Amino acid sequence: MVEIYYIDIEEEISGLDHDALLGICSREKRMEASRFRFEPDRKRAVYGEALARYMIAGKTGLSMNELIFDKNRYGKPYIRGQQRIFFNLSHSGRYVICGLDQEEIGIDLEEVKSMDLGIARKFFHANEYIYLLSREPEQRMDALFELWTLKESYIKYLGVGLQKPLDAFYFNLEGPSVELHSNDRIPAFIQSCTIKGGYKLAVCADSPGPIRVRQMAVKDIVSDIGRRGLQHMQK
Ligand SMILES: CC(C)(COP(=O)(O)OP(=O)(O)OC[C@H]1O[C@@H](n2cnc3c(N)ncnc32)[C@H](O)[C@@H]1OP(=O)(O)O)[C@@H](O)C(=O)NCCC(=O)NCCS
Secondary structure (H helix, E strand, O other), X not given: OEEEEEEEOOOOOOHHHHHXXXXXXXXXXXXXXXXXXXXXXXXXXXXXXXXXXXXXXXHHOOXXXXXXXXEOOOXXXXXXXXXXXXXXXXXEOOEEEEEEEOOOEEEEEEEOOOOOOHHHHXXXXXXXXXXXXXXXXXXXXXXXXXXXXXXXXXXXXXXXXXXXXXXXXXXXXXXXXXXXXXXXXXXXEEEEEEEOOOEEEEEEEOOOOOXXXXXXXXXXXXXXXHHHHHHHHHO
């Protein structure tokens, strides 16, 4: 089962809780975050890695600082030396989200907002653009962001970044379920949903199956980390 946790970077937390999250991130991530000019960008970077470490440690029983994060040549992060644990991160607006599975995974979250359809004409497959034009005007942004997240989740699942042109494959949303048309011949299973506050989420995984999406409060994560730390010390 794909497990997805997300956190709200606008949640009010104490300085101690913030430091606790910083403390479980790698030095590289802390340095990367410190280079961002704006606080929300620093938070997205730190909270993302902290959330991934928290979830992976919970699943594997490894301690959070044993996990070594690496990246493939296109920047997709993975845990070194772990063949049965895969994760992917996304951030948009006020949320940071992490998906975890035992096989390859890609997720994308986007806040639905008003956007020029020209972006779809320029980057999407022609069939997707035609589909967007066929929607009622008030449904178009929803459809645009649904396609956007589906496309990104697939690219993130493949882990190749923008090496894969966005018009090299397309999604058909006319039927009862999402249909991917691609020459990759990879059995990818893609689902899409909406999370609160008008955000589209798409998840691409190796096998079909249930997806559990759960919002976590940062303070609960921190107190859980504290409890686990105590258990480690007591062993
Ligand atoms: C980097 C990229 C993988 C995702 O970018 P994004 O959608 O802006 O960002 P998201 O918040 O969804 O994801 C960022 C996270 O994906 C992960 N990531 C980075 N490179 C990745 C890759 N090649 N494959 C999978 N995941 C990747 C990282 O964990 C990153 O977060 P971090 O830097 O805090 O660790 C890339 O596909 C991209 O630049 N996309 C933008 C394309 C675009 O303009 N699309 C518009 C029309 S669809």
